[in-house]
Amino acid sequence: MALRFIGIDPDTGQQGSPTVWVDEAKGELVLQGWKPDRELEAECAAFEVPGHAPGMPPHEAVIRIPARMVPVLRKACDVAEGTEL
Template identity: 35%
Template sequence: MALRKLGKDPESPSGGSPTIYLDEEKDSYLVQGLKVEDIERLGQMDIPGHESVVEIPRRMVQFFLEVKKVDEDPDV
């Protein structure tokens, strides 16, 4: 299973996170971001035990294929 990196946050201080990947075999996205640990925020969601929540900046939406322009660089 090969993941395709669609983009990473150009404003990340470390230059490596958050990042959005595409798993073409499963036709799904994998999102790397900051783990949400704020009890108040988590309490507003219905999260099953086998799932977790990560946070990414709104500017990262540009990397999802449904939003991204076809001719853009894949590793922005």
Template identity: 45%
Template sequence: MALLFIAKDPNTNGTQCPTAWVDDEAKEIVIQGWKAGEALLERCRETGSIPETEAVLRLPIRMVDALREACDVADRLGVR
């Protein structure tokens, strides 16, 4: 199956907005979100470094249902 679309941010026009998918082959939840600004990155770095291969993304709290659904889909597919 590979990449399964879950949802886009419900409060946007449907393009260029936060999105959630489940990749059952890679066993990952895939998220498109807004890039974190430098102030947020600095606060995140207080917990530890952020490797070049990783990113900090921001999602509106209204995406919680989409993230829960992605987790539920991953569970149903046995993606663990």
């Protein structure tokens, strides 16, 4: 897998920062974020989405990304879709 680094939380320190990459071969975003607290994770798992089974599969995870990273996520979407200017 060849990942393309897109960006990191602009308010980051030296450790454990939300980061965004794109797997260009698969057209997928790869995200590193903060783990949610158990309450938020349970709320997400309990959320009902039409046409989907309730709960969260064991191979999926909830992460948190700060809103200040929206520009980084937009760029990652453009790269993944091949529409980057």
